[in-house]
Amino acid sequence: MAEIFEELNPPQRLLMGPGPVTADPRVLRALAMPLVGQFDPAFTRYMNEVMVLLRQLFQTGNRWAFLVDGTARAGIEAILVSMIAPGDRVLVPIFGRFGHLLAEIARRCGAEVATIEAEWGTVFPPERIIAAIEKTRPKLVALVHGDTSTTMAQPMDGIGAACRRHDAFLYVDATATLGGMDVAVDRWEVDAISAGLQKCLSGPPGSSPITFNERVAALVNGRKHVEQGIVPAGFVPGNGPVIRSNYFDLAMLMDYWGPERLNHHTEATSMLYAARECARIVLMEGLEACFARHRRVSAALVAGIEAMGLALYGDISHKMANVTGVVIPDGIDGEAVRSALLRDFDLEIGTSFGPLKGRIWRIGTMGYNATEKNVLFCLNALEEVLRRQGFALSSGAGEAAARAAFGAPGAA
Numbered sequence: 001m002a003e004i005f006e007e008l009n010p011p012q013r014l015l016m017g018p019g020p021v022t023a024d025p026r027v028l029r030a031l032a033m034p035l036v037g038q039f040d041p042a043f044t045r046y047m048n049e050v051m052v053l054l055r056q057l058f059q060t061g062n063r064w065a066f067l068v069d070g071t072a073r074a075g076i077e078a079i080l081v082s083m084i085a086p087g088d089r090v091l092v093p094i095f096g097r098f099g100h101l102l103a104e105i106a107r108r109c110g111a112e113v114a115t116i117e118a119e120w121g122t123v124f125p126p127e128r129i130i131a132a133i134e135k136t137r138p139k140l141v142a143l144v145h146g147d148t149s150t151t152m153a154q155p156m157d158g159i160g161a162a163c164r165r166h167d168a169f170l171y172v173d174a175t176a177t178l179g180g181m182d183v184a185v186d187r188w189e190v191d192a193i194s195a196g197l198q199k200c201l202s203g204p205p206g207s208s209p210i211t212f213n214e215r216v217a218a219l220v221n222g223r224k225h226v227e228q229g230i231v232p233a234g235f236v237p238g239n240g241p242v243i244r245s246n247y248f249d250l251a252m253l254m255d256y257w258g259p260e261r262l263n264h265h266t267e268a269t270s271m272l273y274a275a276r277e278c279a280r281i282v283l284m285e286g287l288e289a290c291f292a293r294h295r296r297v298s299a300a301l302v303a304g305i306e307a308m309g310l311a312l313y314g315d316i317s318h319k320m321a322n323v324t325g326v327v328i329p330d331g332i333d334g335e336a337v338r339s340a341l342l343r344d345f346d347l348e349i350g351t352s353f354g355p356l357k358g359r360i361w362r363i364g365t366m367g368y369n370a371t372e373k374n375v376l377f378c379l380n381a382l383e384e385v386l387r388r389q390g391f392a393l394s395s396g397a398g399e400a401a402a403r404a405a406f407g408a409p410g411a412a
Ligand SMILES: Cc1ncc(COP(=O)(O)O)c(C=O)c1O
Pocket: 018, 019, 071, 072, 073, 074, 098, 144, 146, 147, 148, 149, 173, 174, 175, 176, 196, 205
């Protein structure tokens, strides 16, 4: 007998974990727009518009800014596999799970990986990274900006300049910060960077915005090999080693996104619509206004959490503006709290990984979700569930402190 199940009808959750977060309805509408062919002039125009929008989001004059189809990890892999040739030395400063991910991907690309580590919940003083660059002399430094696993954001001052001085490339993983915190590609002298839609850009997972500069384009084009069957007349392949992935080959992707429009994959039509809308939404609000909203909402959440007698995780002076780590109090079953929030309030918050699994909750206030109303709802729901678990709280303290931080009239 055929198994066909019922028509999809997912619950309406408020997603306030570390991502994906609730998508903006404008993005969901964009996803429902009619499909057109990948070389339809309407579609190639949208591709070009996406490039213009992404340059503004990334604050860069780079010619190359486009989407890699797949989740944020796809953008990371495309950049690393295209830049790293086997035997290249790569330095990865690790201050959380996603630094380990960069090291792991670099190793799979055949790199000789050197790592330095900062204790989880802290970041590196930039001088420590700069000293490691001087000592290791890598071809590439791969660095996470905001590591959602620990909720910490790495200060970037001077790191790009040090890479230039020592003839290294700088790649940054801004998956979780683009659109929510200042990500200034040109000012930071970043060579290549990638992000995801499902955090501060208020979209679904499945498309990864990236940008890279001419230094990277020259490196990658030096390894350019085009598939048999679509090779243009007179094409001369690069001298460098073949990029080990076809799907993530940035040289071929440049030909697809550039005026050559040389066929590669079939661009994920609906995800491109979504990414275009995500970028428009942030730019319509204005980058600075959007960053300020994330900071304001984060400060109010922090005030509420502290007023409830809960402890924040890590070095708060370096906390990301869009994710907050909360230490699960002794005697409280963190997973039971998360389940109750989901079951009784349709509210999702996260836990963390590895050494932090079951030790902290992570609350995301990102993009469409970074609002006063959501912070107050989350604090009240958490209070109710914690009280049921026997945690002593003074009623309404979290909400009052958050309201005061928001500067609400009549707030305590
Ligand atoms: C900093 C960082 N890098 C990479 C990723 C991986 O992204 P994805 O799951 O979209 O592939 C995440 C996801 O949470 C992240 O927060």
